[in-house]
Amino acid sequence: MIETPDDTPSPSLSEADALPPSEQHAQQYAAVRNAHETELLEDYVELIGDLIAHQGEARSADIALRMGVSQATVSKMVGRLKSLGLVASKPYRSLFLTEEGEAMARMSRQRHAIVLQFLRALGVSDDTARIDAEGMEHHVSQETLDAMQRFTRLQSGEG
């Protein structure tokens, strides 16, 4: 392993930040593309889990309504979720999460809650916090989640 020649000058306040090294920059975008591959899956399983918990069952029509998409779109997505082993169902019947689906739903729900509570603790209004959390949650690393939780706890502790 040879050290990459570092042509990044040390940070200065008077000029615009230099571009990061190409490989690091590429990794940033790759991480985003990566998040985009799983984010819809996460939202679906999280929603299915929430529907089961709050209304006793998860039906396609409810999902379509809450996601704001057509039932056909939900039907196709459910097919994908089944083929990925996250969801189980019989034709024309309501949906269930597999063990794997439950696990993903649990993680997603928790991460979502941390981000939402953090935004509220930051002083963002509830409506805005909900909207922003829905998108941000998929792009937040564990390290950032930890920092958010620290802040939220501090903030509520000081009340």
Next chain:
Amino acid sequence: MIETPDDTPSPSLSEADALPPSEQHAQQYAAVRNAHETELLEDYVELIGDLIAHQGEARSADIALRMGVSQATVSKMVGRLKSLGLVASKPYRSLFLTEEGEAMARMSRQRHAIVLQFLRALGVSDDTARIDAEGMEHHVSQETLDAMQRFTRLQSGEG
């Protein structure tokens, strides 16, 4: 205007949060889908602007390298940016931003910087902050940006 019947119980700590009303829930997801439509465009114009500022010109090969994507993908995307009036170029030559492209780049760059500085102020390491900011930036409302700036200023002021 009639007030929507509010079946959301007042928040309780002992039970899981209730689901938001369907229309509000749908709006959350719609906002995310919306952000996804412009997010790549924003990253491209921001990068093109940065390349012009830092290296004098923006070439497809550089973009491909920094985005971690094939040159063919860049070529196609540049076609889209041109058809949207954000970028101008002659075949086989380097890229320029239109007025509209400049405006989008300016906004994106500023928003990106606010999110990045905020994450650092929160205590997130530089590498992680860069990665998370690249994704989060597209899902952050003006209200949240304001809250982030307030926090960052406070934090640096107290140093």
Next chain:
DNA sequence: CAATACAGTTAGCCTTTGCTAAGTTATTTA
């Protein structure tokens, strides 16, 4: 200045995520 290397484009393919329209199954109700 010819050969080579590098940069950019085009064609053709794939997956994801959306849609509408049309069909099928299940449930409700007259």
Next chain:
DNA sequence: TAAATAACTTAGCAAAGGCTAACTGTATTG
């Protein structure tokens, strides 16, 4: 219980965003 309504599925379409392979144009350099 037959008819009507609601729920679900399927087929077929489109746009976005990736890829590789093949081609074309530009720049370097022997």
